Amino acid sequence: MIHSPRGVEDILPRRSSFYQWVEREASFLFSRYGYEEIRTPTFEETNLFLRSIGGETDAGKNMYTFQDKKGRSLSLRPEATASIIRAYVQHKLYREEDLWRVYYLGSMFRYERPQRGRLREFHQIGVEAIGQASPWVDVELVEMVVRFFKGLSLPRFYIRLNSIGCRSCRAGYEEKLKEYLKLHLGSLCPVCRERCEVNTLRVLDCKSDECQPIIKKAPGIEEYLCEACSAHFEKVRRGLEDLGVEFTVDSHLVRGLDYYTRTIFETISCDLGAQDAVCGGGRYDDLVEDLGGPATPAMGFSIGVERLLEALEKGGVESSRGKEGAVAYILTLDGRSQIKGYELAGFMRSEGVKVELNMSQRGLSSQLKLVNRKKIRWTLILGEKEIEEGIVILRDMDSGKQEAIEWGRWDRLKEKLKV
Ligand SMILES: [Zn+2]
Ligand SMILES: [Zn+2]
Incomplete structure (x- = not known):
């Protein structure tokens, strides 16, 4: 008998209706905000991902990379944003759209050690809003995701929010952080000792017990933000407050991909263990230009469907939701x-x-x-x-x-x- 490969799963009909329900709710809600669906290829030139998410990030290091018969290096997509920006630049959509709003649903692939809530083929639902630098975009995205989770009756979740600044002010903060971490190098976990030089910000994301006390006392980015970044963040926070969207500012929040700038956020489910983020996103104002397009600000988020379903189930939402049998x-x-x-x-x-x-x-x-x-x-x-x-x-x-x-x-x- 042949089994499915390690780290991938069959989604049998009894469960697929649960996926369908969440996907239907997402397309329904997002389209009400003016988002349209985009479907990009499952694999791309490896270089696209190396230039966007970064080769040193967990996602970049754990790609499924292979050579096709002509010897070209291709990779299964570890996330969708890079492909969507590639499509935006390739089809010159910046000529037509003032703010291009798209959403996507699909499988992503990462060669990671399989564990609970982490598969090698997993599913994401996400959106990208490309073309506007306005903090109103940030507010709309966060408000939309909160509305989405509330609509699904996801209990006990909250928004963690931060700004990681632009390239110039972040560099100053990274230096400060590196200085601080070097003082405590001996007490950091082995992974972070390495990260400290090449991937300094990621240390803040470490969950190990050794690193926790050091991270808690690390300088936050807030006071290092330049004037423009600081004003932007202030408007985002005020906008969310005005709308009554609750959030917690966490000045140590960082994201696992290299392309983020300014506003970043996560949705945390209190019903999940260590892998508690069901959604993550943020601005990536430099990515369009980095991938060969004109300077174009943008923002997006993605939801991990498997984690979301787990959080829903733990919160008492029946997996039979969305399943209609024959009448x-x-x-x-x-x-x-x-x-x-x-x-x-x-x-x-x-x-x-x-x-x-x-x-x-x-x-x-x-x-x-x-x-x-x-x-x-x-x-x-x-x-x-x-x-x-x-x-x-x-x-x-x-x-x-x-x-x-x-x-x-x-x-x-x-x-x-x-x-
Ligand atoms: Zn800045
Ligand atoms: Zn660590």
Whole structure:
């Protein structure tokens, strides 16, 4: 027997409806804000990711990279923003759009050690708003994600917010932070000792017990922000307060990808363990230019679907949300009634009723047992006798009550089923 590779999962029908529900809610809500769906390729030139998310980040180091038959280096996408910006530049959308709003849904790939809440193929839902530097964009994005989570009834979550400044003011902060960390180098965990030189900010993201006390006392970025970055952040905070969106400013918050600038945020679920961020995002005002387009500010976020589903379940949202079973089952008993069954099923489906038609040789009682097990409310019985009499029997599986409906009187059937 061949098993699925390590770190990837089948999403069986009993669970896929949960995914579908969340995805439907996302497309529905985001489109109300003017976002349209974009679908980009699953793999790209490796260079695209190295130039955007950075080769030294966890995501950059853990890519699925391979050579195609012509020897080109390609990688499965570890995230979607790089591809979307590549598409924006490639199709010169900056000529047409003042603010280009898109959302996406799909699989991402990272070669990481599989653990709870972390798979090698995982799913993200995200948005990008490209073209405007205004802090109002930041406010809208955070407000939208909060509305989304509330709409799903995600309990106990909060927004962590920070500004990591622009390239110039961040450099000054990084120097200060490096100086501070070097004073405590011996007490840092081995990973952070290495990070300290090349990836200084990421030390702030370390969860290890050794690093925690040092991080807590580390200087925050706030006082190092330049005037423009500081004013921008102030407007974002004020906008969110005015809208009544709750958030916590955390001046040690950093993100795992290199391209972020200014506002960054995470949505934290209190129902998850160590991997507690269900959503992360921020501005990336330099990325369009870095990838060959004109200087264009932008912002986005992505939601980890697996983590979101876990948080929803832990918070009491049933995974059966979004799962609609069939409303009716058509019970046939011989070849002749089968043809009638197709006819009846065809009518019901055209009326929008989810209906299952028998395909087996089972008898009456065995089929009724099956309908009960499937928890289908209505059974339509079609046997030889019913066909002779020109009727179909409608059985309410909850009460056991039955009544005959004249063949063709589908108005009566619709009335009974309330469709
Ligand atoms: Zn700045
Ligand atoms: Zn550490």
